Amino acid sequence: MSLNMKTLTQALAKTAAVIEKTVQTTVQEVTGPKPLQDYELLDQIGSAGPGLAWKLYSAKAARESTRAHQYPIVCVWILDKKALSEARARAGLSKAAEDAFLDVIRADAGRLVRLRHPGVVHVVQALDENKNAMAMVTEPLFASVANALGDVENLAKVPKELKGMEMSLLEVKHGLLQIAESLDFLHNNAHLVHCAISPENVLITSSGAWKLGGFGFALTTDQASSDLAGSQFHYADYDVEDSLLPLQPMLNYTAPELVRSKSPSVGCSCDIFSFGCLAYRLIAHKPLIDCHNNVKMYMNTLTYLSSEAFSSIPAELVPDLQRMLSTNESLRPTALDFTGSPFFRNDTRLRALRFLDHMLGRDNMQKSEFLKALSDMWKDFDSRVLRYKVLPPLCAELRNLVMQPVILPMVLTIAESQDKNEFELSTIPALIPVLSTAAGETLLLLVKHAELIINKSSQENLVSHVLPLLVRAYADTDPRIQEEALRKSSSLAKHLDIQLVKEAILPRVHGLALKTTVAAVCYLCLQFHSSDRGHWFCSF
Known part of the structure; x- marks a missing residue:
């Protein structure tokens, strides 16, 4: 019987593919989804998404081949399917409900990958899953807004940054403007209706920016205008405990037209209502609607909503917020209209933060004028705003050699309030290029602040850069x-190996002492040699 080599080759290739897939499946079942193989988890930082089902972890690349150069630290999102299934069974919920919820999570992850915008959470590694877990990797995050407001569900241990955390009105204003810009993009460019704007679906990045996630219930504008849109939303008249497997957007933040009708009308104005509820929650420090998934309680709250409910809202925001929360969707403003409210327009500190948001696009003359004004204003900013809103854009601007002498003193002053971990994560990466190239007055400024840098830097950075x-x-x-x-x-020598001091510092100090004609320099050289570790000089 003759052997057909082509048929044999094809059969071998198919066999090899089956074996490779079997091996990959086996490895995945043992080690978990790919993000858990490629990244080393550090600490749980928060929770997010529908029902805060996602656990958020800070992480770093586990191997050089997967190292994300854009982000030395990333955020790994993990959903424990096994624990979810066990909790679902204990609650007496159906397997169909669990499967439907997991489909919502998959839809969210898929949208995040496809949406590319500065106001949408950036995905570094797409969703992967096995029978026990789901995982994906995004840009580094701080927490969800829900966590920042004190809802720490699904957090094994509350991070110290979240304990007793309070956001200033300025930080809230800035975050709301960023979300408004993201909604404007969704509605007018991506042609999407989010349908689930709420604290659990708004994420705060490690650099303080507010971004959208939670796209599991999102509809395209074409889908929203079709008859199929109504089938997406079903709210029971009475209490329904769906916090474990929420298959609808959170009722407290859902527009009435999605709730009160058997044929809901879905449009961009739905997001504006939800956005208004979010703004109210952040500014009034309490929810506008707290109905415990009870539709009748929800409708009663809206029906009897009085001006008294807005007594804790700044007067210049009340008219705009009331329009956003109107039960008549045609009266609601667009996201872009909302950004023009006097609540935002009349705040000079907010205008400063907005300039910083877009500073890379300004010319040096505009930057110089702004930074002069900022030097008088920044003492009015609280520490969180300085660290998360002011410092990141200033660090990014350090690459501009012309602006370095103006920006560097501000960066170093703000860095004094950072702990060692924050300094290593956010500030030293921006300072490293400056440390290696500084000359003249910039070099003098850095050396004057060297003790600050020494005390907050890792051993690796001390040796390589300081x-x-x-x-x-x-x-x-x-x-x-x-x-x-x-x-x-x-100060530096105390943190270094003695042999390194002998090789790198002592010969240069000795040489400087021999050649200098400046008495003060000579005295300081001798003082260093006779310091508490002066035995270096003897052995030298």
């Missing part, structure tokens, strides 16, 4: 820079 900075300072011809470098040498 030590070379001081070595260059010793060799500079400006006695002011030499003096400052010598004053900081003892």
Whole structure:
């Protein structure tokens, strides 16, 4: 019998593919979804999504081949399907409800991958799942707005940053403007209706930006205008405990036209109502509607909504917020209209934050004028706004050599309020290029603040970046820079290996002492040699 080589090759290829798929499946069942193989989990930072079902973890690449250079630290989202299934069974819910909920999660993850906009959470690695878990990777996050408001469901241990956390009105204003811009993009460019704007679906990034997630219930504008839209939403008249497997958007933040009719009308105005409820919750520090999934209680709240409900809302926002929350969807403003409210327009500090948002696109003259004004204004900002709203754009601007002398003092001053971990994550990466190239007045400024940098930097950064900075300072011809470098040498030496000090610092200090003609420089060289670790000099 003759052997058909083509048929044999095809059969072998199919067999190899089956074996490879079997091996991959087996590995996945043992090790978990791909993000859990590629990234090393650090700490749980929050929870998000429908029912806060997603656990959010800070993480770093587990291997060099998967290292995301854009984000040294990422956020890994994990949904424990096994735990969810066990909880569902204990609650007496159906397997069909569990499957439907997981489909909502998959739809959300799929939308996130396809949507590319600065106001939408950026996906680094798409959703992967096995029978026990789902996982995906996004840009680094701080937490969900729900977590920031004190809802810490699905958090094993509350991070210290969330304990007793309070957001200032300025931070809330800035976040609301960012969400309004994201909604404007969804409605007018992506042609989507989100349908589930709520605290659990708004994420705060590690740099303080507010972004949209939770697209599991989203509809295209074509779907929203079709008869099929009505089949998406079913709210029972009486209490329904669906916090475990929410198959509808959160009722407290849902527009009445999706609730009160058997044929709901879905449009962009639905998102505006939900957005108004979110704004009310953030500013009044209480929900506008708290109906416990009871539709009759929900409708009663809206029917008897009085002006008294807005007594804790700033007067300049009340008219706009009342329009957003109107039961008549035709009266609601667009997301872009909302950004023109006097509540935002009349706040000079908010205008400063908005300039910082778009500073990279401004010319140096505009930046210089703005930063002069900011230097007088920034003391009015609270510490959270400084660290999460002001510092990140300033750090990004450090790449601009022309603006460095103006921006660097601000960055270093704000950095004083950071702990070591925050400094390592957000500030030192922006400072490293400056440390390696600084000269003249910039070098002098950095050396003056070297103790701050030394005390907040890792051993790796001390050796790779701070030590070379001081070595260059010793060799500079400006006695002011030499003096400052010598004053900081003892602080750095305490953090370094003795052998490294002998090889990298002592010879240069010794050489500087022999060649300088400046008495103060000579004195500081001798003082370093006779310091508490002066035995270096003897062995040298």
